[in-house]
Ligand SMILES: NC(=O)C1=CN([C@@H]2O[C@H](COP(=O)(O)OP(=O)(O)OC[C@H]3O[C@@H](n4cnc5c(N)ncnc54)[C@H](OP(=O)(O)O)[C@@H]3O)[C@@H](O)[C@H]2O)C=CC1
């Protein structure tokens with residue numbers, strides 16, 4: 340093999356890169372890797388000694404050993420390292436070679452790199468890869484965006500290595516420029532939401548229901564056989580029953596409750612805010628990671644307020660567990676609904692022209708948010724052009740209706756006992772506000788007009804209005820006269836002085 344050229348190259352042989360490359364080699368492609376870390380190169384050579392895989396120490400050797408057009412994936416830490424690796428490669432590459440950034444790069448960086456590499460005649464694919472170490476090794480979900488001709492060239496390899504669901508590969512061309520990384524970012528935003536919802540279900544089962552880890556594990560496994568079937572529920576069942584070797588102690592109980600984050604969830608919230616798309620369950624999950632960091636403050640406050648809640652009986656029995664299942668399902672649906680709506684809006688704003696049905700399809704396998712309900716999501720988007728939000732579709736309407744009562748009751752019980760459930764509460768509120776014909780935002784509009792002449796619209800008349808709200812209360816000392824007169828006299832079509840809404 341050393342005399343032959345290799346089909347696919349990987350820079351970055353850490354958790355993801357090494358496993359992805361071994362996966363490529365498993366499928367019979369010649370796979371070549373390099374890394375700044377010599378140990379990672381040696382580890383690849385050791386692990387892949389019986390396969391068509393090789394690790395080399397320098398980028399020069401790496402580039403020389405790849406067949407043209409070269410197909411080079413980067414799985415290095417996101418940020419400036421990606422730029423550094425690209426700059427190092429550029430003098431060694433030929434026209435039309437392909438760079439695939441498979442890391443969690445920010446989509447704006449990807450836009451910049453895509454445009455820059457075009458000027459260098461290098462084809463670029465900003466590509467989301469999901470599935471963790473195991474997914475990378477056995478079949479991830481892959482979200483490539485950018486140069487379409489590059490996609491056509493790498494398609495045979497990516498389709499082969501990707502996860503399969505009913506024979507369909509979990510990879511598709513996502514669209515132009517940064518679309519692949521945008522979709523991966525939203526995938527991770529949904530991931531944050533689902534993880535936090537599961538964490539809250541666990542906390543409710545434990546602290547409201549008094550359940551043991553082993554019983555919860557069995558319950559999660561049971562749920563995983565039903566409509567909650569998903570990778571995250573499955574691994575949570577395994578986590579709950581995991582014991583420290585040679586002891587009866589659950590590792591989970593010893594893990595510090597401060598969650599770290601690398602940024603993709605926060606970026607999802609930031610982008611959603613910019614686009615004006617509400618994704619409060621995802622926002623709440625990001626917020627919960629931030630709150631979790633304030634451990635000492637939480638500890639102090641827990642002592643200060645320890646007497647707020649009276650001792651309450653534990654809730655037990657099949658009805659309780661069933662309620663938690665319903666609540667979790669409700670939360671999952673609202674979380675996916677938010678992510679999908681964000682993608683729909685981003686598709687219009689950023690001109691990505693996303694195929695939402697296709698995205699739901701490639702998320703059904705390989706990735707961290709894979710779940711049975713993605714089949715229904717796929718159907719919802721596949722059968723309705725321009726779907727605004729999937730919550731009102733036949734696929735989900737009856738389930739949400741059926742689960743809502745359980746969420747309300749469960750949150751009531753959790754609140755009574757001081758067990759916080761930020762994401763679940765937010766999911767309920769998201770559902771409630773979107774089924775409210777009337778919201779109290781008339782008051783907000785009135786306040787804005789009151790203090791800033793921002794104007795408002797009315798339900799009984801067309802046009803834009805401004806009112807001199809407090810003109811009647813402007814009195815000189817001793818003067819009791821109402822200065823603007825009654826009623827309509829105070830309401831005016833805005834003139835030049837009123838600001839836009
Ligand atoms: N881990 C996961 O579950 C997932 C990660 N991702 C994303 O994939 C990317 C890689 O993640 P992951 O594999 O976990 O990270 P790791 O840190 O495990 O691996 C990155 C590798 O790149 C090497 N590296 C760093 N700088 C260079 C360089 N200049 N040239 C060559 N190699 C370099 C690192 O070496 P050294 O160790 O010496 O620094 C390391 O071996 C990230 O963007 C991450 O966000 C995406 C999906 C899932």
Ligand SMILES: O=C(CO)[C@H](O)[C@H](O)COP(=O)(O)O
Pocket residue numbers: 443468469470471527530599600601602603604707
């Ligand atoms: O992309 C991933 C999974 O899809 C990575 O595991 C990512 O690191 C998860 O994000 P965070 O570290 O912020 O929890």
